Amino acid sequence: MPSHISPSSEQSERKTFSRRTFLIASSSGLLTIGIGSILGWKYLQRSISALTEAYAPPEILPDQPFVWFTIHANNTIELYVPKIEIGQGIHTALGQIAADELEADWSKFFVKQADTTRGFHGLALSTFGSWSVSSLYLPLREAAATIRETLRIEAAQRFHASSADIVMKESYATLRTDSSQSISYGDIVAGKQGTWELAREAPLKPARDFTLIGKSVGRVDIYDKVTGRAIYGFDARMPNMLYGAVARPPRYGAVLKSAQAGKAASMQGVVKIVIEQGFAGVVAERRSIAREAAKSLECVWEGGMSESQDAIDRLVTVPHNRASAIIIQERGNPQEHCSIADISSEYRTATAAHAHLEPQAALAFVRSDAIDVVVSTQMPEAVRIMIARALGVDKSIIRVQPAYVGGGFGRKLGYDVGLEAAMLSRAVGRPVHVAWTREEDMRYGYYRPPSHHRLRGKLDNGRILALEHDIASGDVLLSIAPLLAGTFGEAFADTFAIDPGATTGGLFEYDIPHHAVFFHRIKLPFFTALWRGLGLLPNTFARESFIDELAHAAGKDPLIFRLEHIPNTELGARYKAALERMHIISEWSKPLAPGRAKGIAMCVHSRTIAVEVAEVSVAEGRLRVHNVWAVVDAGTVINPNGAAAQIQGAIIMGLSSVFHEAITFRNGLAESSNFDTYPLLTLPEAPNIHIDILQGSETPHGMGEVGIGPIAAAVGNALFALIRKRVRELPFPLNPC
């Protein structure tokens, strides 16, 4: 055990916990320590402010924990973590970080989902944007180190030794000079007399002593998931519960003018028909009855969107003048050079659904003094805000228990279905479960916005001299502001007009003397917002395909061409290492099998770099992806196998966008409502995926989204290399040849 830590970059960033940020509750044989969010807040703030700048963060009290440990007499340790398990493996990663620093026995270490009943703030639970590990990495380790040192001091007193002589390992404190003198953490806790004094000094372990961080330990949730025991929002149950369903508008934005019970009133099993301002729903004894009754409500809808797809396509087009554009990146004088561009191209990406396999679902039980909600959500605070506002109650009485989430990808806010369950529960005074059908889920949420891109480039002597990228996109984050902060949020969005979500992945990271990126905000008549990686896939598709066009125009190998434009920066050095690694693992310069070709693309997201190569063939007009290689530099990786799973998943999801996914509109409503007309990528279409993870720095970066960025361009670039035809739209046409 290190009693002294040599200075590292991490050390200088360290904060020390103030005592009042620890909440210690010690009852017989049990130690529970909650660590306040004052310190965590600084880290958490990043994820929140980026999401909703308009939404003023509430005052955080020191006793609102961001993490919570409980040590039991039987030497088991529970860690309540404020991040939600959507499938990304976050509970495992956070557990590894904490258990490693605590020197805990991993086999007796259990990670649990924190909720607002335990004092956790709903915002701290927000799980978005690949930030969970990077935001909690240091705070969690500092908390665990403080507990470890506190236990060490206590053990030293027991053994009448100095702390320096106590070795902490596998949830035991052992005397260095006499290993028969050993006591478990549980026994230290159980035998503690008097109140706890926290250790003043709690050095972090140096990376070379890590036992769990960086190891591919198995997922902590896996047993429950292969045996069907894991409970999701759709699975939530309470005694005496009923089922609810809600009437849906025939067009987006239509307002419910009036509603009549109609046939539903006489249907057997209907418990109550709930008609309120702008809302009509049914509570019934069975789910099927609730759904049928909700469909038979006689509703009159007014207004709303009337457009069909051709109008949307016209709307989402980069305008020819840039009067209302916002410059998000500029260097040199690109306009002058690009006005005589060598190449100019337009790219388009379709509206896409999230298509998480678990539809939106929530169980709510509303009483006058307490509201309980069990819900599949990535953002419990959104559920609380919406319910508090709609029901006119104080937020503090609303307790949200996040369940396992059956896929989120940015869509599982839970505020809509949670509110519906709450409104229906209030009407009947019993718990009500609402789960959307696939049809509701595919139509009545929000989408990845459609985008349109215009790029112009000028070459000089085989290098890019100037480059311009105009991005036109629907809202990604600006649309969320009004949802959470009402008219203030809307005013904010209109003033701000630059959408940090829609522009994600839009910047040029290349060394180009003259370049600029312009953003054109498109206000759409339907709701668009967060989708895995936000603008990363559309923007990277356009940029990286265009870079490929320039490489071919310059007569250069696309990988070498990229290497030649790597800037002389820290990021550039990491890009260079990743590209060189890719050159080797994809056997880039080896001759290809007949009928095959490779394409390359890359991006950076949440400080993680991803370079991807796709190998494709075309048979009978059908494009097929055989192999994908990914080199990913994510800084310190907590769980390499888990990280690889994220990259594999992101590549598959990206390929699904390449091959299949487009939401189109007719008369104000999405045409697709189920997988028959909105198919996803299937197993036979899945390529082999080869992943190489570089660990380029000492801090962890994001993992959940970056992999989705380059894949579409990599496939398009490979297709071009094969058949000399450039595809400039997502999804690709069915027969791209």
Add this chain to the structure above:
Amino acid sequence: MRLCGIFFVNTPCIFLAPYQNPMYVAAASAILAMLLFAMFWSCTMDLHINGRTYTVHCDSSEMLVWILRDDLGLTGTKMGCGAGICGSCTIHINGVPVRSCVTPVGAALGQIITTIEGLAQLGEDGTEILHPVQQAFIDEQVPQCAWCISGQIMTAAALLRDNPSPTDDEIDNALASNYCRCGCYVRIRSAVRRAAEYMRAHV
């Protein structure tokens, strides 16, 4: 009202793709007629699930997935599309994988139903022994969100019972209608291969 039960003893679920048994196809119309009859028949029914008998009170046209999940609390069987497309709701009826979201409960009367909760066995000392496919899904660290996973496991278990040494193409085809939005496909493929090895090693 045991009448329903007698009607449906050993009636196979012929229209429950993807594992149609051609020998039953001829009987389809007759069974459909019986089903239609059952649709208007609300009654008390006994269902044999995972070695236990459950009594449910419902309309026999109610889809099995809701009986399992809402009436019986067997929420390990998931629901993704309700239209027989995604495979999340796959269970076994008499060992054949069927999609419980498009299977009326009436069609399952008298049949042996197995759900993900019943796939593992209990050892002599009462410990749970996972099915080789479940074990392989752990060993390959397949699941992410896992909403699709019980459907994948049930489909793969049925494949391997019929075909202990499937080729990669056979694996792909058997699971071609089981969506995984989290994109675990590469691992699903390896896990099914691995499960096949486990099962062969056991025989």
